[in-house]
Amino acid sequence: MTNSYDFIIIGAGHNGLVAAAYRAKRGKKVLVLERRAVVGGTVVTELFGDGFTVDSVQTGGYLRPHIIKDLKLGLDTSGTSTRSTRPPFISLQPDGNHLILNAEAIKCFSEKDAARWGDFVRFMDKAAYILDVAYETVMPRLPKDFSLREGYGLLELGLELRLAGRRDMVNFIRALPMTAQELLEEYFESEPLKAALAALAIHGHTLGPMEAGTGYTLIHNWLNRGGLAHVNVGRAGEITKALANAVKSFGGEIRTGAEVERIQVDTYTCKGVVLKSGEEISADTVISAVDPKRTLLNLVGAPNLPPEFVWKVQSIKMRGSVAKIHLLTDGSHGIPEGTLVVAPSIKYLEKAYDAAKYGEISEKPYLEITTSGNVVSIHFQFAPYHLKHGTWNLKHETLKDLAINTLAAYFPNLQSRITNYHIITPLDLEQTYGLTEGDLNHGQLMLDQFLFMRPIPGWSNHRTPIDNLYLCGSGVHGGGGVSGAAGRNVVKVLK
Numbered sequence: 001m002t003n004s005y006d007f008i009i010i011g012a013g014h015n016g017l018v019a020a021a022y023r024a025k026r027g028k029k030v031l032v033l034e035r036r037a038v039v040g041g042t043v044v045t046e047l048f049g050d051g052f053t054v055d056s057v058q059t060g061g062y063l064r065p066h067i068i069k070d071l072k073l074g075l076d077t078s079g080t081s082t083r084s085t086r087p088p089f090i091s092l093q094p095d096g097n098h099l100i101l102n103a104e105a106i107k108c109f110s111e112k113d114a115a116r117w118g119d120f121v122r123f124m125d126k127a128a129y130i131l132d133v134a135y136e137t138v139m140p141r142l143p144k145d146f147s148l149r150e151g152y153g154l155l156e157l158g159l160e161l162r163l164a165g166r167r168d169m170v171n172f173i174r175a176l177p178m179t180a181q182e183l184l185e186e187y188f189e190s191e192p193l194k195a196a197l198a199a200l201a202i203h204g205h206t207l208g209p210m211e212a213g214t215g216y217t218l219i220h221n222w223l224n225r226g227g228l229a230h231v232n233v234g235r236a237g238e239i240t241k242a243l244a245n246a247v248k249s250f251g252g253e254i255r256t257g258a259e260v261e262r263i264q265v266d267t268y269t270c271k272g273v274v275l276k277s278g279e280e281i282s283a284d285t286v287i288s289a290v291d292p293k294r295t296l297l298n299l300v301g302a303p304n305l306p307p308e309f310v311w312k313v314q315s316i317k318m319r320g321s322v323a324k325i326h327l328l329t330d331g332s333h334g335i336p337e338g339t340l341v342v343a344p345s346i347k348y349l350e351k352a353y354d355a356a357k358y359g360e361i362s363e364k365p366y367l368e369i370t371t372s373g374n375v376v377s378i379h380f381q382f383a384p385y386h387l388k389h390g391t392w393n394l395k396h397e398t399l400k401d402l403a404i405n406t407l408a409a410y411f412p413n414l415q416s417r418i419t420n421y422h423i424i425t426p427l428d429l430e431q432t433y434g435l436t437e438g439d440l441n442h443g444q445l446m447l448d449q450f451l452f453m454r455p456i457p458g459w460s461n462h463r464t465p466i467d468n469l470y471l472c473g474s475g476v477h478g479g480g481g482v483s484g485a486a487g488r489n490v491v492k493v494l495k
């Protein structure tokens with residue numbers, strides 16, 4: 001062993017950087033190891049050619065204000081708090097109309113829905129608040145015994161929920177297992193409005209709006225955007241750059257181009273890591289922000305873990321089905337600022353999802369479009385990681401054509417304005433960005449993989465069967481999304 005640290009953090013995504021910054025701030029000797037040449041993980045702004053700079057994977061981001069304050073990140077959070085000043089959320093309609101999601105514009109579709117909009121937003125904000133409190137609470141190791149300290153966190157959560165009000169709490173619990181369709185039908189009659197909101201429920205998840213549990217994913221996504229539209233579009237990289245600067249300002253070290261090949265374990269105790277280069281680095285504690293499957297099965301290795309635990313980790317559902325298409329244009333793309341969706345009806349979204357069930361790319365996809373200067377970015381669902389026919393290496397053009405042809409119905413001149421493009425398939429998400437099976441959240445956000453069941457039942461408190469090895473990425477409770485909750489929570493359980 002050449003070097004020794006108090007803490008090694010594997011992965012410089014936003015969660016790893018949050019954990020590293022909090023530890024370095026406490027005066028600990030911290031080293032962050034990142035396999036890519038840049039920090040940020042999925043929260044990154046990259047250059048793909050001359051004048052072609054874009055949030056390559058995650059659009060914008062909403063890191064929690066208390067983390068920004070604690071770590072003195074100096075980021076502007078005003079765009080997240082004042083909803084009225086942010087760019088709109090727009091659903092593109094087949095008849096050429098645009099449905100802007102606010103009470104005034106909804107009137108054109110349904111007076112009744114416009115009247116209910118305020119109630120809906122109030123419920124979603126409250127539900128998101130309750131979920132946020134749950135995400136910031138370290139879950140006890142159910143069904144195992146848990147310590148008094150962990151039980152105290154749960155007590156606090158119970159109190160917060162009680163303070164949220166009995167009716168809101170009951171409505172929140174009732175909404176979680178519902179389908180997005182059922183939940184939205186309780187509020188609205190207009191199909192375009194329900195479909196636009198259902199799009200948010202399935203964004204990033206391999207689920208259709210008629211699937212149980214999309215009530216939960218709707219609330220999750222509302223929470224992690226602070227509403228409907230993306231914030232700070234084109235500036236995702238500023239978040240992780242600020243975090244990296246904070247790590248360094250507190251005395252921590254960050255090494256890029258440093259892929260961890262193996263976590264060193266000696267009879268269930270973590271000793272450090274071995275890099276792909278062969279370099280060995282020791283540490284009292286290793287925290288992995290890489291997804292649980294990759295961390296435990298690849299970096300630790302099954303022979304170092306109890307067999308039953310290995311089986312449970314193997315069973316974590318990773319089902320990536322998102323691709324990104326970035327188009328550099330001559331600037332006259334004609335797409336308005338905001339977060340735009342192609343989601344004309346709930347049936348359209350469900351059919352788009354049907355393709356993923358059979359390993360096929362949606363012929364009529366759900367698209368979410370954002371622009372940043374000359375660049376048009378398209379989030380494409382569904383593009384399942386596991387294809388029934390062919391390989392992703394040969395599907396780049398297919399994805400581009402499907403996205404552009406779908407958008408041609410709304411922006412007929414777009415095709416002629418494109419000067420360059422960059423496609424990110426689910427396989428690229430795995431190979432370039434390190435997301436196992438292209439799963440954005442390091443494991444699907446489903447009701448059997450959340451709260452004390454994330455990443456697996458019995459191991460929801462960031463610990464692992466290996467002493468001194470902890471998890472802090474999106475695959476553990478508090479993740480996914482760009483909140484920093486998982487990175488913040490792990491610090492609470494460290495010795």
Ligand SMILES: Cc1cc2nc3c(=O)[nH]c(=O)nc-3n(C[C@H](O)[C@H](O)[C@H](O)COP(=O)(O)OP(=O)(O)OC[C@H]3O[C@@H](n4cnc5c(N)ncnc54)[C@H](O)[C@@H]3O)c2cc1C
Pocket residue numbers: 010011012013014015016033034035036039040041042043057058059203204221224225258259260261289290322323324379429432433434435440441442472473474475479480481482
């Ligand atoms: C296309 C897309 C759209 C999304 N949209 C939304 C959205 O609308 N709303 C929302 O809330 N969330 C969204 N997400 C999810 C969100 O971006 C992620 O959940 C979150 O950013 C993950 O952060 P993280 O820090 O946990 O992990 P990551 O950002 O994945 O970081 C992990 C890091 O570990 C590194 N690494 C991996 N293996 C090794 C190794 N062996 N050695 C060293 N380093 C390693 C990786 O390179 C990476 O930098 C989206 C994600 C994607 C990809």
